[in-house]
Structure formats: C-alpha cells, structure tokens
Amino acid sequence: MKTAVHWFRRDLRVSDNTALSEAVQRAERVVPVFILEDAFRTGPDVGAARLAFLLRSLDSLRKNLAELGYPLVIRRGRSEVELPRLCAELGAQAVFCNKRYEPYAQARDNRVFNALNGAGVGFEVFKDAVIWEERELLTKAGNPFTVFTPYSRAWKARAIPPPKPKLRASSKRVPKIASDPLPLDGADLGHPLSQTMPFAGERAARDALRAFLKQPIFTYGTARDFPAQNGTSRLSPHLRCGTIGIRTVLTGLRKARAEASPAQRPSCDVFLNELIWREFYLQVLSNFPRVMRGCFRPEYDALKWSDNREHFEAWCAGMTGYPIVDAAMRCLNATGWMHNRLRMIVAMFLTKDLLINWQWGERYFMQKLVDGDMAANNGGWQWSAGTGTDAAPYFRIFNPVSQGLKFDPQGEFVREWVPELAALPEDLIHQPWEDPLLAAKSRYPARIVLHEEQRPKCLAMFKAVSRRLQV
Ligand SMILES: Cc1cc2nc3c(=O)[nH]c(=O)nc-3n(C[C@H](O)[C@H](O)[C@H](O)COP(=O)(O)OP(=O)(O)OC[C@H]3O[C@@H](n4cnc5c(N)ncnc54)[C@H](O)[C@@H]3O)c2cc1C
Structure with a gap:
C-alpha cells in the first residue's frame, strides 16, 4: 500500500509498538496522527494530572518521531470526522491503530470504522496493550x-511474545501536512498542568x-x-x-x-x-462491560449506601480524622498519585466505614489519578467494596489504625502529608485522639465516624442484601 495513517492513542511510543511496526512494513509512507478530542476536557472522569501527563508524553513522542523523520500530525475534533478527512488529504488507503478495550473507546472505534469504510479506507486494529x-x-x-x-x-x-522492533528512521521526503498546536500550557484545554508527576514520555x-x-x-x-x-x-x-x-x-x-x-x-x-x-x-x-454501571455481583446493586455528602467531602479533602486516610487523600489531591496500599485503605474506609457507594470513590479517583484507568480502577474499587470478581469478602474490613501502624510504622508518610500531626510520637501518630490534651491543641479534625461503630453497621448493610436473596 502506498500511504497509511498510524493513529496514536494509548501507545505513545516508537518502540515495541505493534500497529506502528505493521504500518511501516505494509505501507510505503506512514503518517502518524494524534486526535485531541473534546472528550479530553469534558465529562465527569476528566483529570488534570492525567491530561498533563498525556500532553507531556505527546510532546516527547512528537520529538522522538521528528528525529526519525515522521512529523506527528495533531488534529482537534472528533476522530470519526478527522481521520477520514486526513486520509482524503493524503490519499491514504488505511488507518492502523492498537486496540482499546473500554466500552466508550470501542463505540468510538465502531464509528471510526463506519466512517472510514464509507470513504473506502481500511481500518486495521492490533492487539498491543x-x-x-x-x-x-x-x-x-x-x-x-x-x-x-x-x-x-x-x-x-x-x-510471552518478544518486543516489536523500534521504528527506524524514514528516508522519505516529508511533505508539509497541516497540524494543530499541542496546548502545552493546558489552559487551552481548560485544565492547569501543575498537578502532575515529574516524568512523562x-x-x-x-x-x-x-x-x-x-x-x-x-x-x-x-x-x-x-x-x-x-x-x-x-x-x-x-x-x-x-x-x-x-x-x-x-x-x-x-x-x-x-x-x-x-x-x-x-x-x-x-x-x-x-x-x-x-x-x-x-x-x-x-x-463484562456492565461493571462500569454497577456491581459485578448484581445482587449488591441493592445495597443501601449512605448518601452523606459531608462525609464524602471530608474523605475527598483528607479531613476524616484518620491520619493514614487523610495523608493518602492529601497526597492524591496534591500529586495525582497514591500508593497501592493506600488506595486499598481509603477505598475500604469510604465503603465500609463511611458506607458510601464505591462508585463515588471510583469517579473521584478517575478525576484525580495520573494513572486513572477504567479497568484497574473499577477492579480495585469493586475488590475493596466486596462487590467484584475476586473481591475481598464483605466482612473483611480494614481497621485504618492497624493499617497505619503496620504499613507506616514510624508515621513517616503521615508526617509528610499531615503537617498538623508531624510532631506527634510514633505511638500517637495513627491515633492522635488517644491523647485528648494534644488532640485539643491540634488543628487536626476529630474523627467523623468511629470505626468500632461503623463496622457492625457495614456488616448489617451487606447481610440485609444477603438475607433478601435467601427469602
Ligand atoms: C481502589 C483502587 C483503585 C485503583 N485504580 C487504579 C487505576 O486507576 N490505574 C491503575 O493503573 N491502577 C489502579 N489500581 C491498582 C494499583 O494501585 C496501581 O496499579 C499501582 O499502585 C500503581 O503503582 P506502580 O506502578 O508503582 O505499581 P507496581 O506495584 O509497580 O505494579 C506494576 C504494574 O502492575 C499493574 N498493577 C499493579 N497492581 C495492580 C492492581 N491491583 N490492579 C491492576 N493493575 C495493577 C500496574 O500497571 C502497575 O504499574 C487501583 C487499586 C485500587 C485498590
């Protein structure tokens, strides 16, 4: 084939890239493109940290591709409109890309396939991720x-298959192709770029x-x-x-x-x-794409969760009065990152101490996490809530104090993210309420719920559903 387009999505690299390797083998000329869709800045799951990471990774990809003689074309708009338009401009015979698995991405790929098909352009999708x-x-x-x-x-x-070969430098002369700018200051996309991890690309x-x-x-x-x-x-x-x-x-x-x-x-x-x-x-x-809409175990869709917004907001802000939970949430809010152990602790706390629907937490994580990924996030939340595939059984409930003592024994992590508690000794850092005098002096909030009281309520909430199933 004479000309093909490689559509970059979640494969922002020139090495070990299945569709890109196939495209350069099968076409005389390959034009790489990235489509900046409006969906990147709208919708309930959009996250500033993730967007920043994506844009920086794109910038790095653009430099790597340019060094190899493949200028990256950026287009803003809907993929099903922009791809056929670009193919018509180039006289391209096919679009190559790597497969996506999220339901919304598959729906988009169907629209792209139909649009390209209507224009007589092939659409080649490869397993890669x-x-x-x-x-x-x-x-x-x-x-x-x-x-x-x-x-x-x-x-x-x-x-396990070996990595695909790295893209080799192109010897072809590259004609000028119109490209939109990459909004690297973020303002253009409606998001600040400050909250991000330092590395990308x-x-x-x-x-x-x-x-x-x-x-x-x-x-x-x-x-x-x-x-x-x-x-x-x-x-x-x-x-x-x-x-x-x-x-x-x-x-x-x-x-x-x-x-x-x-x-x-x-x-x-x-x-x-x-x-x-x-x-x-x-x-x-x-x-099982239905996991995006409800519990993997549908019987748990009947759980009577709390809709206490004040509790939810205290959890989001890292103001629950439980040091390990608050340190984790403040770290997430400031950096877009949270350690896996902490993800489990805060997810258990939201669902089993505050008795709030895991879907609220799932969405908040997607808005904040630099690595927010629909599949892993949904799996992690359903596991923690006890509603998922391999879920922790509902009666397995983390105690936020013992988790803190076990996994942050010197309180280093809490000290870093909860400065109000930084001066506390090791034996108090995960339970400042144990010293009422100190607690009264500190600006740190009192516990919004008591773990010992919430545990039986959580068990009763799950048991009510199990009982109904038995009737
Ligand atoms: C409530 C909750 C939400 C989560 N949300 C996400 C998310 O949105 N995106 C995400 O990538 N991970 C998520 N995880 C899984 C896990 O917390 C992160 O993958 C991990 O913390 C990333 O850090 P790392 O790269 O240093 O992991 P490492 O420990 O170095 O693991 C290597 C890689 O394995 C994969 N991985 C590790 N643990 C898991 C896991 N439990 N499930 C799926 N993949 C895993 C990740 O790709 C990770 O980069 C979530 C877990 C929980 C409990």
Whole structure:
C-alpha cells in the first residue's frame, strides 16, 4: 500500500509498538496522527494530572518521531470526522491503530470504522496493550475467567511474545501536512498542568523501568506495601498511556529474574502477578462491560449506601480524622498519585466505614489519578467494596489504625502529608485522639465516624442484601 495513517492513542511510543511496526512494513509512507478530542476536557472522569501527563508524553513522542523523520500530525475534533478527512488529504488507503478495550473507546472505534469504510479506507486494529486479551484465555467450560488465580495460571502457561522492533528512521521526503498546536500550557484545554508527576514520555518510562529492575524489584515482595518506601515501579501512568510496551517490561523482568538470587526470585514473581492483575481487570471490563454501571455481583446493586455528602467531602479533602486516610487523600489531591496500599485503605474506609457507594470513590479517583484507568480502577474499587470478581469478602474490613501502624510504622508518610500531626510520637501518630490534651491543641479534625461503630453497621448493610436473596 502506498500511504497509511498510524493513529496514536494509548501507545505513545516508537518502540515495541505493534500497529506502528505493521504500518511501516505494509505501507510505503506512514503518517502518524494524534486526535485531541473534546472528550479530553469534558465529562465527569476528566483529570488534570492525567491530561498533563498525556500532553507531556505527546510532546516527547512528537520529538522522538521528528528525529526519525515522521512529523506527528495533531488534529482537534472528533476522530470519526478527522481521520477520514486526513486520509482524503493524503490519499491514504488505511488507518492502523492498537486496540482499546473500554466500552466508550470501542463505540468510538465502531464509528471510526463506519466512517472510514464509507470513504473506502481500511481500518486495521492490533492487539498491543496486553499479552492475552478478552477471549484468548478461557476456563475449561469456555467462559471468561472471573477468579484471578486460575486466570494467572492460564496466563503463565503460554509463551510471552518478544518486543516489536523500534521504528527506524524514514528516508522519505516529508511533505508539509497541516497540524494543530499541542496546548502545552493546558489552559487551552481548560485544565492547569501543575498537578502532575515529574516524568512523562518514552525515555522517562524506560528510565523508570531500568531503575526499578536494577534493585527495587528484588525486594518488591515486601517493600511494595510501605508507602514511605520507594518500593514499587511507578510504571502505571506509563502503562496506561503506552509510553512503554508490556512486552518490553516483561522482557526486562525475565532478564532480572534470571540474574536474581533464589531468595530474590519470589519478589520478581510477585511483580509479574501485579502485571497480570492489570490484564485480568482489562479482560473483566471487556467481557463484562456492565461493571462500569454497577456491581459485578448484581445482587449488591441493592445495597443501601449512605448518601452523606459531608462525609464524602471530608474523605475527598483528607479531613476524616484518620491520619493514614487523610495523608493518602492529601497526597492524591496534591500529586495525582497514591500508593497501592493506600488506595486499598481509603477505598475500604469510604465503603465500609463511611458506607458510601464505591462508585463515588471510583469517579473521584478517575478525576484525580495520573494513572486513572477504567479497568484497574473499577477492579480495585469493586475488590475493596466486596462487590467484584475476586473481591475481598464483605466482612473483611480494614481497621485504618492497624493499617497505619503496620504499613507506616514510624508515621513517616503521615508526617509528610499531615503537617498538623508531624510532631506527634510514633505511638500517637495513627491515633492522635488517644491523647485528648494534644488532640485539643491540634488543628487536626476529630474523627467523623468511629470505626468500632461503623463496622457492625457495614456488616448489617451487606447481610440485609444477603438475607433478601435467601427469602
Ligand atoms: C481502589 C483502587 C483503585 C485503583 N485504580 C487504579 C487505576 O486507576 N490505574 C491503575 O493503573 N491502577 C489502579 N489500581 C491498582 C494499583 O494501585 C496501581 O496499579 C499501582 O499502585 C500503581 O503503582 P506502580 O506502578 O508503582 O505499581 P507496581 O506495584 O509497580 O505494579 C506494576 C504494574 O502492575 C499493574 N498493577 C499493579 N497492581 C495492580 C492492581 N491491583 N490492579 C491492576 N493493575 C495493577 C500496574 O500497571 C502497575 O504499574 C487501583 C487499586 C485500587 C485498590
């Protein structure tokens, strides 16, 4: 074929990119494009941190592509309008892209397919973001997996494909193609760019992977639970935006494991499991898109959640009176980031102490998280609430004080994010109310609920639904 368009979406990289590799093999000329849709700045799930990360990653992609002789075309508008228009301008025969799994993205791809088809242009979609997708791994009965352990066993039983080759420099002369500017100050898209993690782009992703595989991987199995330690990879924004390919991560992991001592190998295996959780939740979303509208276990849609907005707002602002919860939420609000252990703690607190619907928390996370991802976020929230596939049973309720004492034993994380408590000794930092004199002097809020009182209420709320089912 003479000319093809590569449509960049969540694959903002020139290495290990399946559709891009295919496009350059099959077309004489490939024109890369990114479409800035209005949806990036409207809608309830839009997040400033994520948008900032996306725009910075795009800027870095544009530079990488330019070095290789492929100027990135930016177009603003609806994909189903802009892609056929660009193809007509270029006389392109096909659009190549990597597959997306979210229901809204699939609906958009259907519209794009119809529009391109109507214009006589091909639409080629490739698996890239995951190793095994949708219905590639099924139970013996031929159904999608809804339990993680057998899924991960099936996942590991097959050989992992190697990374795709890096895009090579183009020798073709590049004609000028009209391109919209990239709104890097953010104001244009209605979002400030201040709340973001410092790193973005393909090089930063590779650096993060390299740094993680050098040392932290070997202690990941234990260090990953302590928010004050730098024990996890922080690859999630990169895996979400596609600034690194999953095959690249797995190849690096395999090499690190081969060089690890026998005592270090279990840590490598725990990390692999986390990467498999990512694919597990993506296949849950693909096979059961209803999880975006309600509980995976539909019986729990009847739960009578609290609609106390004051409690919800205190949770959002990090003003619940529970230090580990508040530190985590303040960190999220300020940076767009939250450690996995803390995500579980605050999600359990919202659903099982404040008795507020997990969907409120799910949406708030999507608005704030730099790595906000529909599948992983929904999976994490339903797991914490006890309504999901592999969910923690409803009677498993984290105690925010013991979680704090166990996973932030010196209170380092709390001290960093809750300055009102910074001077407290270790034995009080997770329960400042234990010293009433100190508590009275501090500007830190009193507890909005008492965990001991909320626990039985939560159990009763879940039991009421279970009882109704038995009748
Ligand atoms: C309530 C809740 C909401 C969450 N929302 C998101 C979200 O929006 N986006 C997101 O990427 N992750 C989400 N997670 C999963 C997890 O918290 C993050 O992936 C992890 O904290 C990212 O940090 P890391 O890259 O250092 O992870 P690492 O521990 O280094 O793990 C490596 C990679 O594995 C994947 N991963 C790890 N744990 C999980 C998990 N439990 N589920 C799915 N994938 C996982 C991520 O891609 C991660 O980058 C959520 C978890 C909970 C409990």
